[in-house]
Amino acid sequence: VIFAERKPLEEILRGLDGYERVLVVGCATCAAECAAGGEPEVETLAPLLRLARESAGIPIQVETAMLEKQCEWEFVEELADRVGGVDAVLSLACGIGVQALAERFPDTVVLPGLNTSALTMREELGVWASRCAACGDCVLGETFGLCPVARCAKSLLNGPCGGTRKDGKCELDPETDCVWNLIVQRAAARGQLDTLRKIRAPKDWSNSRHGGPKRVIRQEIRL
Amino acid sequence: VGERGSKGAGNGRIVLLYCHRTLREGESLAGTADSSAGLRIQPVAISCGASIEVSRLLKILADGAAAVEVVTCPEGSCVSLLGSRRAAKRVDYARQLLEEAGVDAERIGHRRASGATAAELVESAAGRWEGALAAKVGRPAGGEDE
Numbered sequence: 560v561i562f563a564e565r566k567p568l569e570e571i572l573r574g575l576d577g578y579e580r581v582l583v584v585g586c587a588t589c590a591a592e593c594a595a596g597g598e599p600e601v602e603t604l605a606p607l608l609r610l611a612r613e614s615a616g617i618p619i620q621v622e623t624a625m626l627e628k629q630c631e632w633e634f635v636e637e638l639a640d641r642v643g644g645v646d647a648v649l650s651l652a653c654g655i656g657v658q659a660l661a662e663r664f665p666d667t668v669v670l671p672g673l674n675t676s677a678l679t680m681r682e683e684l685g686v687w688a689s690r691c692a693a694c695g696d697c698v699l700g701e702t703f704g705l706c707p708v709a710r711c712a713k714s715l716l717n718g719p720c721g722g723t724r725k726d727g728k729c730e731l732d733p734e735t736d737c738v739w740n741l742i743v744q745r746a747a748a749r750g751q752l753d754t755l756r757k758i759r760a761p762k763d764w765s766n767s768r769h770g771g772p773k774r775v776i777r778q779e780i781r782l
Numbered sequence: 783v784g785e786r787g788s789k790g791a792g793n794g795r796i797v798l799l800y801c802h803r804t805l806r807e808g809e810s811l812a813g814t815a816d817s818s819a820g821l822r823i824q825p826v827a828i829s830c831g832a833s834i835e836v837s838r839l840l841k842i843l844a845d846g847a848a849a850v851e852v853v854t855c856p857e858g859s860c861v862s863l864l865g866s867r868r869a870a871k872r873v874d875y876a877r878q879l880l881e882e883a884g885v886d887a888e889r890i891g892h893r894r895a896s897g898a899t900a901a902e903l904v905e906s907a908a909g910r911w912e913g914a915l916a917a918k919v920g921r922p923a924g925g926e927d928e
Contacts (some may be wrong), residue, residue: 603836606841607880610840
C-alpha cells in the first residue's frame, strides 16, 4: 500500500489556526490499511483536535467523513454537499487524495494531515516495511524477487556493500535485514549464486520521477 | 448508558468503563453512582477490554467527561485472551495522544480487577480524580457540588 503517517499534532493544529469548523476526511483504502487515515484514525483525531483546541481556549467544531478512495472522482464527489459548511478540510489520505480534494474543491482550504513516505507491505500486525520504490525499471527478475532499490539503504544494484552486520542486518539499522544478504541467501538456496557475479549496469531512471512528472495515456482504454 | 456530558475538564462526570466480568457475582453497577467523596461516577459496562477503542476514550472526554477510568480483568484471566492487554495498550496510546494535545494524560486511566464490588470500582474511578487531577483542574461538577 501507499504508506502514510499522521503529521505531528502540533503541525496539524498550526495549519488549522484561525479555522472554527473543520471536516476531517479519511480514506478507506491505502491510508486505512496503514492505520493512518481509516475510520478509527479519523474518529480518534476528531475528538483529539477538539480537546487540544479546548485546552488552548479556542474551541473548534470537527465533522468527519470517510471516502472509499480519495483518489477517485466518483468518491470525492460525495463531499460536494459538505465542504461548503466548513472552513477547512483536513485530509487523512496520501498526497494523491489531498490533491484530488483540492482540485475538485478549489474554493476550499484543503490541508494534509498525513505525510506520505513509501510503498510498503504489512509484514505483521503493526509493522510496515518498504517493498517498492516505484523506480519505473523493475529489476526483481534479477534479484530473486527482493528489491534492492527500495530495501537497500543505498539502493545498490550490485551488493552487498561492506557494511552488512555479521547477523545479516543493515549497518544503518540493526532491526532491518540487509536485502542483499537475503538476495544472496535466496540465490544460494536455488543454486544460482553465479548469477549474482554479473555486474548490473546502471538503471534507466527516466521512467521514475527523475524523468519528470508522469502522465500516461493509453488510447485503448480511453473512450 | 449514554456518555455525553457538559464541556470542560472541570465540568463533567467520571466515566467508568468496566468489563462486566470484573464484578463479583451478584454485584451490580447500574445507573450513575456517587463515590464516598461525592464525585459523580457514570458506569458503562463493556463486554471485554478488547472492545475499548482509543477514539471512544477521547470522544468521552471531548464530549465533556472529566476523566475516564477503564477496568479490565487481570491479563491472564481475560476470556478474550488478549482483551485486557489490548485495553492497556490502547489506554497508553490515548494517554500519549492527550500529552501530544497538551491535555493532562491522567484524565484516562486503566486498572485491572477481579471479583470487585460495585463500591470498589466506583471508589477506584473516584480515586483517579482525587489522586491525579483534582489539584490540577479543580473538582468536577456533578458530584456533591451539584
